[in-house]
Amino acid sequence: MxxxxxxxxxxxxxxxxxxxxxxxxxxxxxxxxxxxxxxxxxxxxxxxxxxxxxxxxxxxxxxxxxxxxxxxxxxxxxxxxxxxxxxxxxxxxxxxxxxxxxxxxxxxxxxxxxxxxxxxxxxxxxxxxxxxGKADSGKVRAEVERSVILAEAVNYVRQIGNQPANVVTPAVLAEKARELAAEWRLSCTILGPKELEEGGFGGILAVGKGSDNPPRLIVLEHRPTDAPPVVVVGKAVTFDSGGISIKPGEHMDEMKFDKMGGCAVLGILLAASRLRLPVPLVGVVASAENMPSARAYRPGDVIRSFGGKTIEVLNTDAEGRILLADAIGYAVERFAPRVLFDLATLTGACIVALGRNRAGVFSPDPLLRDRLWQLGEEAGDPVWPLPLGEEFGEAIRSDVALVKNVSGAREGGASVGAAFLQHWVGKIPWVHLDIAGPAWVNRELPYLEKGVTGCGVRLLIRYLLSLATQEPRS
Missing domain, CATH: 3.40.220.10 (Leucine Aminopeptidase, subunit E, domain 1)
Known part of the structure; x- marks a missing residue:
């Protein structure tokens, strides 16, 4: 362009x-x-x-x-x-x-x-x-320049996200994060298998065990000030076969798109740096390939996640929440966020509930949840509120661990997934975005071709821009 x-x-x-x-x-x-x-x-x-x-x-x-x-x-x-x-x-x-x-x-x-x-x-x-026309040309020009940066960040996400799983593995995604950091003044930390083992990241390691492509944890930081950062966590399963709980063959090719939460995080950090936002921002991406093999984790396994919380595995195809448990637990302990967002193609249940045009938004803070709802309409990145509640937490109570990774029932699957993640958030202000529906499209839309949409980038950059108006410039 x-x-x-x-x-x-x-x-x-x-x-x-x-x-x-x-x-x-x-x-x-x-x-x-x-x-x-x-x-x-x-x-x-x-x-x-x-x-x-x-x-x-x-x-x-x-x-x-x-x-x-x-x-x-x-x-x-x-x-x-x-x-x-x-x-x-x-x-x-x-x-x-x-x-x-x-x-x-x-x-x-x-x-x-x-x-x-x-x-x-x-x-x-x-x-x-x-x-x-005769509009305030300076103001309009600034809006246009910002929109160019946003669109280019979304297209950057689409370019990575559309790549097949034989091209983008966890290691390749980590290398793309390094390249992004080098070009746009971000700091970058990559944890490979050895560092994940030493750090107690049992969830990420378990999900990646069945693949010949080892997992990575990717951390990107935009640090204009020393204030507590906004943290954005993303799920990046570069291919999701379902593992031992293998998926049906139909549409399994689309599981190259199961990395889109993590790819969106890269795009958000790119846009934040190019816009020189005064808001400290950290992106954490948990990336693995979920495959069946003799080494793969199994239904019935009990995993000790980062920080020690235990997970009973009932279905290896509910792997995204296990990855995010490690990433969220690490982000909370390491960065003490002012607010934490996670983005994930987490549940088919969210597609059943909302269709493919809207992401599900979950938060115990109704003001924060409704703010994202409003911003989504403005950004063309729409979301719809879905509930959290004690009943969803009770549905995943385990007899042998802190939680089990699925409820075993069909009802409320998207809310059950959110309730699972809430165990690792603690008291940090938090928003979970289930982008399983709008992360990719199967037909052409007015400004999108078939494939990845870059869902979440425009929404969260708009949120960060709203925070930026409140931040002192250094």
Whole structure:
């Protein structure tokens, strides 16, 4: 991707995306039944000076996410036609020029690493221009610059996340974290098998035992001040076969996406550093490959996690919470967070409850939970509150250990997973995000192709930006 520019007026030459309210479009030779500005409807118009894609906004309220989707829709169409220099007409909506640019950049991403040369895109988006009229150009430009950083961080996550398990192993993910740290002024610590053994990380080691690709714990730190940090913990299972409790074959190929919580953490640290946020931030990624073998952990095993808490394993396919137990326990002890978030493709039950568009959000703090709910709507990274409660904790009470890793019943599976994690959080303010539904998509969306979405990055960066307004600058 080349330059992103903000200008007052829409250039007369080149490919353009123009947003149209329903009922406000009129052009000789175009009947209303062909195009009337209905929501996300498109009309491609060719003239000597270039192509224009008109994108409908409908007749309802115009929101930030609608502009994000409309920009993505228009840019995706022009990119399929080979457009390399695209102009967005944001003159009627300058306050949302940033989200329009975000949608455009997300729509321009393609994962083509394994396509044959003849089937790859022949062009790239070289210039994106947002026309914003007479708006406060300094403020709008700052919003656009922030949106560029956010979109590029999401696309970075998508690029790693779409890689197959034979390319991205725990060791490779750790190396990518090292490269990220070196480029963007982050400190990086990697714990390999020896350090995990010495540190008492029984959960991560157990999950990774069945694989020839040993696990890693990855720690990235953005430290503008010495204040207690926000900590973001991510699950990164680079492939999840289910282990001894093996999954059905159907859709098992999608389990290369079980690393998306951890990949999102990398993207959040990337964006925080590029934005120079004054908020101290630590990312902790627990990465393993869950495979069946003679060495694999088994149903009936009892694991001693970091810090000594014990887990009875009833199902080796509920491995993500075991990884997170170690990572959360370590993060709480090592960093004493001001607030802790975890992101994980944790449960199919969350998809059953909420579908694929929304992540489940869990927190014992209703104000914090509702804040994330609100920010998710603004960010186009929506979440929906799901309950915590004593009944879910009782469902995983073990006869032989502190907890068992599944309840054995079908009811409330997403809440049971959250209740399990709560044992390792203690009294730290905490939010659990179950991103199993929206972490990847199986169909094209207005600004997303099939594959990884980067879910969680835009949401948590918006939260960090809201904290940044309260932080003293050093």
């Amino acid at each position: 080349g330059a992103v520019l903000t200008v007052e007026e829409l250039p007369q030459q080149g490919d353009r995306v123009v947003f149209v309210r329903k009922g406000e479009f009129s052009m000789p030779g175009v009947p209303p039944e062909e195009f009337d500005g209905a929501k996300l409807a498109t009309l491609l118009w060719r003239e000597a000076q270039g192509r224009t894609v008109y994108v409908g906004l409908g007749d309802g309220p115009v929101t930030a996410d609608l502009l994000r989707k409309a920009a993505g829709t228009g840019v995706k169409l022009l990119r399929k036609l080979g457009g390399e220099e695209i102009h967005l007409d944001c003159t009627a909506y300058p306050e949302w020029a940033g989200v329009a640019v975000e949608g455009a950049l997300l729509a321009s991403y393609r994962f083509e690493d394994f396509r044959m040369p003849e089937s790859r895109s022949k062009t790239m988006l070289r210039t994106l221009t947002a026309a914003v």
